[in-house]
Amino acid sequence: MKKVLSGNAAAAYGSKLARAEVISAYPITPQTKIVEKIADLIAVGEFETEFVKVESEHSAMAAAVSASLVGARTFTATSSQGLLLMHEILHWASASRTPIVMVNINRALAPPWSVWADHTDTVAQRDTGWMQFYCESCQEVLDTMLQLYKIAEDKDVMLPAMLSEDAFLLSHTSEIVDMPDQDMVDDFLGSFEPENIMDVDNPMSFGSLSMPHQYFYEFRYKIAEAMEIARSKILEVEKDFEKRFGRSYGGFIDLYRCDDAEIVLVAAGSMSSTIRVAIDELREKGEKIGLARLRVFRPFPIEEFREIAKKAKKIGVLDRSFCFGYEGAFFTEIKSALFDIDERPIVKGYVVGLGGRDVTLDVIHEIIDDCQATTDTRTEPFKWIGLSR
Amino acid sequence: MKITLPEDEIMEKGHMACLGCGGALAMRYLLKALGRKTMVAIPACCWAVIPGVFPYSCLEVPLQYVAFEATGAAISGIEAALKAKGKKEGTTVVGWAGDGGTLDIGIQALSGAVERGHDVKYVCYDNEAYMNTGIQRSSATPKGAWTTTTPVGNTRFWKKTNKKNIVEIMAAHDIPYTCTASVAYPEDLIKKAKKMKDIKGPCYMHIYAPCPTGWKYPPEKTIELSRLATETCIFPIYEVTYGKYKLNKNIRDEKKKPVLEYLKTQGRFRKLDEETVQSIQHYVDDEWIKLKKKVECFGEEK
Amino acid sequence: MGLLEIRWHGRGGQGVVTASELLAEAAILEGNFIQAFPEFGPERMGAPIKAFTRVSDEPIKIHSQVYSPDIVMVLDPTLIGQVEVTEGLSDDGILFVNTHMSADELKAALGFEGKIYTLDATKIAMETIGRPVANTSCAGALVKFGEVVKLENLLKVTEEKFKEKLPQKAIIANKAAIEIAYKEVTV
Numbered sequence: 001m002k003k004v005l006s007g008n009a010a011a012a013y014g015s016k017l018a019r020a021e022v023i024s025a026y027p028i029t030p031q032t033k034i035v036e037k038i039a040d041l042i043a044v045g046e047f048e049t050e051f052v053k054v055e056s057e058h059s060a061m062a063a064a065v066s067a068s069l070v071g072a073r074t075f076t077a078t079s080s081q082g083l084l085l086m087h088e089i090l091h092w093a094s095a096s097r098t099p100i101v102m103v104n105i106n107r108a109l110a111p112p113w114s115v116w117a118d119h120t121d122t123v124a125q126r127d128t129g130w131m132q133f134y135c136e137s138c139q140e141v142l143d144t145m146l147q148l149y150k151i152a153e154d155k156d157v158m159l160p161a162m163l164s165e166d167a168f169l170l171s172h173t174s175e176i177v178d179m180p181d182q183d184m185v186d187d188f189l190g191s192f193e194p195e196n197i198m199d200v201d202n203p204m205s206f207g208s209l210s211m212p213h214q215y216f217y218e219f220r221y222k223i224a225e226a227m228e229i230a231r232s233k234i235l236e237v238e239k240d241f242e243k244r245f246g247r248s249y250g251g252f253i254d255l256y257r258c259d260d261a262e263i264v265l266v267a268a269g270s271m272s273s274t275i276r277v278a279i280d281e282l283r284e285k286g287e288k289i290g291l292a293r294l295r296v297f298r299p300f301p302i303e304e305f306r307e308i309a310k311k312a313k314k315i316g317v318l319d320r321s322f323c324f325g326y327e328g329a330f331f332t333e334i335k336s337a338l339f340d341i342d343e344r345p346i347v348k349g350y351v352v353g354l355g356g357r358d359v360t361l362d363v364i365h366e367i368i369d370d371c372q373a374t375t376d377t378r379t380e381p382f383k384w385i386g387l388s389r
Numbered sequence: 390m391k392i393t394l395p396e397d398e399i400m401e402k403g404h405m406a407c408l409g410c411g412g413a414l415a416m417r418y419l420l421k422a423l424g425r426k427t428m429v430a431i432p433a434c435c436w437a438v439i440p441g442v443f444p445y446s447c448l449e450v451p452l453q454y455v456a457f458e459a460t461g462a463a464i465s466g467i468e469a470a471l472k473a474k475g476k477k478e479g480t481t482v483v484g485w486a487g488d489g490g491t492l493d494i495g496i497q498a499l500s501g502a503v504e505r506g507h508d509v510k511y512v513c514y515d516n517e518a519y520m521n522t523g524i525q526r527s528s529a530t531p532k533g534a535w536t537t538t539t540p541v542g543n544t545r546f547w548k549k550t551n552k553k554n555i556v557e558i559m560a561a562h563d564i565p566y567t568c569t570a571s572v573a574y575p576e577d578l579i580k581k582a583k584k585m586k587d588i589k590g591p592c593y594m595h596i597y598a599p600c601p602t603g604w605k606y607p608p609e610k611t612i613e614l615s616r617l618a619t620e621t622c623i624f625p626i627y628e629v630t631y632g633k634y635k636l637n638k639n640i641r642d643e644k645k646k647p648v649l650e651y652l653k654t655q656g657r658f659r660k661l662d663e664e665t666v667q668s669i670q671h672y673v674d675d676e677w678i679k680l681k682k683k684v685e686c687f688g689e690e691k
Numbered sequence: 692m693g694l695l696e697i698r699w700h701g702r703g704g705q706g707v708v709t710a711s712e713l714l715a716e717a718a719i720l721e722g723n724f725i726q727a728f729p730e731f732g733p734e735r736m737g738a739p740i741k742a743f744t745r746v747s748d749e750p751i752k753i754h755s756q757v758y759s760p761d762i763v764m765v766l767d768p769t770l771i772g773q774v775e776v777t778e779g780l781s782d783d784g785i786l787f788v789n790t791h792m793s794a795d796e797l798k799a800a801l802g803f804e805g806k807i808y809t810l811d812a813t814k815i816a817m818e819t820i821g822r823p824v825a826n827t828s829c830a831g832a833l834v835k836f837g838e839v840v841k842l843e844n845l846l847k848v849t850e851e852k853f854k855e856k857l858p859q860k861a862i863i864a865n866k867a868a869i870e871i872a873y874k875e876v877t878v
Binding site: 026027028029032033035036039040042043044045053055056081085110111112113 | 433437438454456457458493494519521525528537538539544546
């Protein structure tokens with residue numbers, strides 16, 4: 001059924017369709033409409049769930065982990081500062097193997113206070129053992145939430161997953177969203193039946209203590225294994241979803257006009273849409289440009305980038321975040337993925353859109369022009385676009 | 390009757406508060422009382438936006454914006470640094486936070502700061518919900534109130550639990566001074582702020598700060614509403630000085646107004662049923678009796 | 692049709708965002724693609740705010756701000772002189788203002804050479820809804836000159852959208868406001 005929904009509303013409905021049993025969340029701009037919508041749905045009797053209105057994000061994630069260990073399908077949502085406050089427990093969630101699904105609204109970090117789009121919050125969580133997806137449309141938010149529960153709850157994965165949508169550009173922007181029927185979602189997802197849960201009839205401890213010679217090392221290895229298994233699950237679930245619901249996002253990387261592209265831009269989130277418009281404009285003029293929208297950041301799509309590198313002459317990587325003391329994270333990781341191949345394209349980095357600085361068509365054209373003019377990246381491997389001087 | 394307030398305006402015009410904001414008025418009074426040798430830390434809350442957007446600020450005192458949960462820790466740090474630099478004498482350190490940042494996410498740091506005995510003044514302006522993020526419930530939201538996370542709908546989803554009594558929690562920390570204040574009684578507020586300034590040690594002030602946007606009432610009624618909150622005993626004005634309780638506004642039994650008079654002025658209580666109104670009345674009555682008994686048992690020597 | 696971009700001006704609490712959404716929802720009934728979003732930032736009661744609607748007969752690919760609106764709707768006349776309501780609006784564009792001023796007076800005040808429509812939408816709101824909330828009447832005016840959506844579709848989505856939040860009496864009043872505004876808006 002087609003509805004007009006904002007990214008926030010799509011996330012709220014996603015949790016309802018997935019039949020999340022426990023939701024623990026704390027309000028933070030611009031995620032607030034998610035928790036408000038959930039409260040509304042509960043208040044009118046449309047959604048039966050336990051909504052714990054916790055007193056901080058740290059508690060939100062802690063409550064979610066504990067709930068998941070009792071066997072409940074859990075959901076939470078946050079943004080920016082809230083995501084950072086959860087950081088300690090994000091590690092706890094993955095190491096506890098709890099398949100929590102979280103929606104994060106990508107928002108800049110303070111100070112100065114900024115409520116606008118920026119990817120630093122999620123990029124800063126890339127080491128936590130969570131799967132990480134970036135969405136470009138409100139429809140994709142809804143669809144990806146459903147996919148994530150299926151991937152995360154797979155008994156060979158059992159890892160938490162976060163999906164991100166840009167502050168205001170998606171969270172507060174209403175678009176047409178096709179809401180699947182509850183029956184179809186029930187059929188696709190089923191219920192959450194984990195093997196090991198807190199149960200008085202079968203008592204177990206979760207967490208405990210481990211000496212160096214004991215199994216900590218092996219527990220961590222198993223997480224690494226699970227992330228590798230997740231690669232194939234992500235693609236399987238994508239195919240299954242397409243068969244049932246008729247929509248697909250290309251798996252790890254959403255390719256747009258890349259087949260014969262000489263220059264490929266890599267970006268995540270809503271700015272990808274604007275890049276598509278720029279590409280169409282340039283294609284009219286005969287320029288061979290394509291977009292490789294990074295949809296899945298963890299597990300990192302190594303093979304997929306090597307495929308792109310086979311054909312492209314240049315890759316321009318847009319980071320809407322920055323790792324101070326070095327460079328943009330997507331930029332670093334893509335170069336690293338290409339290290340072992342024999343012939344590599346030129347790869348250049350572009351820092352854009354921090355703190356919600358608008359990524360306009362002009363910005364994209366400036367990047368493409370620069371990419372075209374670049375012949376060597378030794379002296380200037382990356383650029384910050386649009387700085388006011 | 391002439392109201393004698395300090396004249397110096399340390400809070401400038403042109404700020405970004407909503408029409409009728411109780412919190413804006415409260416800050417103005419507080420700074421008049423404390424004077425310019427004051428340093429302020431403000432976490433995420435309405436007041437993180439009210440001073441204005443860079444490069445403007447309406448506050449003519451040194452100000453640090455801090456993370457939501459960190460006010461108590463921030464003022465501890467400021468105080469410690471001033472002491473280390475030999476500059477603490479004569480400077481007042483203030484943590485100014487909303488109810489969410491005090492009773493919920495900020496309670497750990499607040500408790501830590503006052504327990505350690507820092508010479509800091511923590512002031513909570515209470516508008517009874519997370520207003521800056523759009524009116525979500527906090528533990529300061531009173532029973533029966535509509536908020537966006539306690540929407541009323543047809544399942545009577547208003548807030549079911551009573552307000553967390555942070556004032557008594559602070560008093561239980563055995564700090565030198567704990568008090569409540571209201572924008573309806575500016576002279577009392579200013580007197581108390583000056584008292585806090587002169588005490589060396591942790592002090593807590595809880596200011597009742599009505600919010601027309603979140604409580605749904607006409608903005609010109611803020612002060613009237615504040616007074617009504619005290620006259621119904623919903624928000625008593627009292628102080629605890631070194632463990633001794635004193636009632637600053639004693640509402641005599643025959644003058645005590647029924648809570649319904651207060652509830653019906655605000656849209657957030659519009660859909661309450663008779664039963665809940667009664668339970669609110671009983672709760673307010675019980676709390677009032679408890680407070681009066683504390684004043685009796687732990688009051689100042691006559 | 693191509694891509695049509697509308698910018699709405701008003702103050703917090705006047706239903707500006709609702710207006711931008713109503714138009715979008717009506718547009719999809721006619722098979723269009725849409726986006727509707729508020730100005731990104733904290734909103735305060737009474738402070739000037741903006742909202743935006745994009746309508747297109749093709750999927751809308753862009754995700755950035757609206758810089759060059761085709762139509763500007765000003766729901767609160769007190770914004771004239773306070774906010775740059777014609778910013779980004781070319782002389783090929785359309786400006787609508789809820790006001791009792793005439794189009795000529797506005798043209799002089801703003802120095803805008805394009806098409807101007809005016810209507811005392813607040814008066815219509817007071818007479819139908821009984822409150823000075825002019826968002827629906829302004830949306831009704833837009834239907835007349837904007838060629839964006841049909842009147843019947845705007846009325847339909849108004850009924851749908853307000854069903855949950857307003858009593859039937861208020862919904863009827865809002866629909867009446869739309870219809871009267873549609874009839875009375877002048878150039």
